[in-house]
Amino acid sequence: MRRSLYVGLVVLFAVGLAFAVRYGMQEDEGTGGASQQPVTTALQPATLKLLFPLEEPAAQKEVLQAVEAKLAKDGLPIKLDITYIPYDQYWNKVWLIAASGESYDIALSAYSNIADYVSKKVLAPLDTALRDHGQAIVESTPDYAFQGVTIGGQIYGIPRVMPISEFQSFVQIRGDLRKKYGLPEIKTVADMDLYLETMHKYEPAITPYFYDTGRFLLREYGDVAFLAGGYLNAPVYIDPADPQLRVRNTYESDFFRSIMQKMHEWQDKGYVPYGPSDTSRYPDPELAFNSGKVAATWSVVLKQTERIDAFKAMNPDGELENVYLHPEKPKYLFTGADNILSVFSTSQHVNESVAFLNWLRSSQENYDLFTYGIKDVNYTLTPDGAIDYDGIPPEKQYMPISWTWNDIRYVRFSKYISPAYRGELRNWDKEATASPTLGFVPDLSPIKSEIAQLNVIITEYLPLLYDAKGDWAATMGSFRVKLKDAGINHVIAEIQKQFDSFRAARKDVRS
Incomplete structure (x- = not known):
């Protein structure tokens, strides 16, 4: 991440809190100036309870044992207890935990809901804990990412550090099928129309497009920053190209109508099942795509790298392509964060929670252990440092939801991701255009x-x-x-x- 692209954005920390975090200073009440004496709080032995969506990965127990051994070796008296909740129940569970005061510590939150969580006092502010125990986090997190988790002058989460500009503006297709029929690379909606039409005509056993509600179409119909929610669930938005920068009603916009019209057209032509987010046809949409039953599905900037190994296991000769419409248009950096690890306001271990996440972000060794497991047991590395699961039994292939804590400095891509595409992803934000909304998180x-x-x-x-x-x-x-x-x-x-x-x-x- 090149912070030089965003010079001047740190002014959003003008309240001084992030400055205090970054330099470990406290206010000197006698002089009104900054003292060079940091305030530190000792860590207590703790078993941190983490709440994550989806399912427990294979080999979780042995990996956590290794993680806890490394934590102890590094002087951190921390153990981990992770609970997994089905995704369709996860967000409701977060609310229930907050309301009941259950003793959980770390949970996944998101840019689309963090303001709501803060307004309802679900999350704990982390400024003091970051100052005392978060040096590696502070040093490795771009300022604009912290802005995405700062509300009312306080920091309410640890954003993952990843390619963030237009990160949701993607759809995934079968590159091998596109090439099979001599179709052009998909850069416009017209190209996508042709791909779906071809799949519908010549691959009748495959559903052309499933389990996606058209987020990627914004690159065609109107690229905007959504507020108080995510995508079309957000009631309001700001168009960065609007000279007046007015907050507007999502459901009175031209782009909303255009996206709906296109989705209706694809449904009527048989490309998309009626009700595009209805999973009754394929209860497991990811499995449906990976097993070859679907030709296009949802994606985000790093999703291809996360699903490629499961896909190749079922389609050894298949290829995946991330479609990003109109690459010639501005690539906006709308927000500084997406997936976030936050601490419950009811947690008794705020300092220890931040210390653990700081440990995770402190070295390649720590990141590899928590993210990929034990080398040569849960994975191997190719000579150029890519992840390889060949020869690793399925019950040993540890694949947690690392999309909650990605750090692009340490991410190891699958061996199926080309070196060129790895480089493209690591430099994704290099030519980003900062949206006027960058750093703005409304207080709800x-x-x-x-x-x-x-x-x-x-x-x-x-x-x-x-x-x-x-x-x-x-x-x-x-x-x-x-x-x-x-x-x-x-x-x-x-x-x-x-x-x-x-x-x-x-x-x-x-x-």
Whole structure:
């Protein structure tokens, strides 16, 4: 990550908290100046309880034993207890834990919900713990990434360090099938139309496109920064190309209608099942894609690297391609963070939690152990340092959800990822264009009741609007009325006020 691309963005830490974290200083009450004496808090022996989505990976027990042995060797009195929750239940479980006060420590949060979590006091601020026990985290995390987890001047999570510009603007296709029929690389929606049409016509046993709701289409119809949520679940957005930088209603936008029209067209042509996020056809969408039943599916910037080994195990001669539309257009850095590891406000081990995550980010050895397991037991390395599972029994192939803590400095790519593509990913943000929204995280506490009502309405109506068999006009009319009654205009006004203050503060510091 080249911080020089984002010179001046650190002004969002003008409150001074991040400065205190970075330099380990405290305010001298007698002089009003910064003292050079850091305040440190001793670590206590602790068993940290981590909450992650999905399923426990193979060989988890033996890997955690090795991790705990290394932690002890490094002087950290920490043990780990990880609970896994099915993804469709995970976010509700986070709320239940926060409400009940259950003794959990570290959990996955996300840029799309961190403001909501903070407004409802689910998460603990980490400034003091980072100052005392997070030196490696602070030194390795770009300032703009910290901005993505800073609300009200306090830091509420440890963002993963990864390619972040336009990181969700992808769809995954079968590169081998594209080449089989002599199709061009997909750079426009017209190219995607041709690919799906060809799959539908010549590969009747394969569903052309499944389990994706068209996020990648924003590169064609309107690339925007979503606020107070993620993608079309977010009620409001800002277009970085808008000279006025107005906060606007997602569901009154041209891009929303265009995406819906394209999804309806693909459903009517048989490319996409009706209700594109309905998993009844394939209860396990990932398995459906990896086993060759689907020709295009959802992706993010690093997803190809994460699914390639499972895919190649089922399709030794198959190829994956990450599709990124209109590479000639600006590659926006909308936000500084996506997946985040946060600490529950009810945790009794905030310092120890940060110390553990700091240990993880302190060296290649530590990162490899927690992320890939025990070398030559759970994985091997190729001469150029790529991950290789050949000869490793399936029950020993440790593949945890490392997308919650990626650190691009230490990531080891699969041997099936070419050196050229590895280099492209490591330098993905090099030519990024900083969006005016970068670093802005709205404080939802003044509008938390409205946001809660809007989320209920959006969750109810979006599946209906995606379904081409529905009555679009009637459903949309009812949707907009309910959004208005729930206070979407108040939400727009409040977030606009906050964004204007954010911009003014940045200009004041720069001047």
